[in-house]
Amino acid sequence: MFFNSEKQLIKRALQGNQGAWASLCKQHHSRVYNQCLRLVGEPQDALDIAQDVFISMHRNLHTFNGNSQFSTWVFKITHARIVDHMRKRKFESIEGKEPEVLQAGPDAGVAQQQSNQEIYDALKQLPFEQRIVVELKFFQHYTFEEIAMQLELSTNTVKARLYNALSKMKGQLEVRDHG
């Protein structure tokens, strides 16, 4: 069989099929990595988190019951690992450890890096709970209801967080315009 549905891949991965597991990872690794990159803004951290995400996925694959989409389940794990990372990072900054400087990847163009850097910087200005809503709304294109379901919040809370993020951006724009 040359084409496998996600369901079949999960089933086979659970049976210990390494190829199926590799295919599942291949389907999600770019999305997970880029999501981590946008939310933490640093490639090395994003890589660490993404690796943790795949380890968690592997350990907990048997808990995926198929009630939601696999991508939603992956996002929940990603979210949890990012939250863990943020807590750890917060602790380290209190301890006086400086965050790592963003290093450009070997294959990344300079213009591309600059464009993405602006996005990372803009996202970094937002508190994490707002950043994640912006990520899901504008980069993942989810509806308010889907975001609420993934974050286990009410739709109104999600809207409030997004509006706050947008209002905050207005302040940044004003600063940039005046600067």
Next chain:
Amino acid sequence: MAKLDVLFAKWLEGKPITEDELAALRNNSEYRDMLQAATQWQQHAKTYQVQTPPPQLTQQSNTDTWSLSTVAAWLVVGLGVAGLWLQNLGLHEQMTAQQRQLAKQQEVIQKVLSQFDEVKPIEQEALSRLVTQVVEQNRKERSLAMNNLVDLIQAQRAQDQALLRLQLNELAEQVEQTPTQNLAQYRGKP
């Protein structure tokens, strides 16, 4: 205000709103700024260059990235399996042909047996008729032979009797011609 909130949410969800509704949002300072910020985020999302995950992550997840030796080993195994498969295919074909032939033979045997079953009663009748005929013939022949034998014996006896009569006549003639002193004297009592 509540109406504007609904309109803004609708716009954010990508649902179509009219020019008038969009103008109403733009006319409100709070929503105008949010609209502008949201547009900017949408622009960011469009211009964002998807980053290729570093090789560490790809290698970690790509357990199916095989080395040349693995590929070669699999190739050898594959060739072996293919050889066995081909050999097996030949044997299978032969076996199938044999099975087919056996089935044909069984079919023929079955047909012959059924024909034999059909023929059997007729043959038995003919056989019985033949046996009866043979027995009758034998009986006739035997009877004829017996008659011949009886005839032969009777003829033989007649010939013997005739010969005896001739001999007796000859003897009687000899006795009549012989002198009496040459005859034996019977001296006993009569």
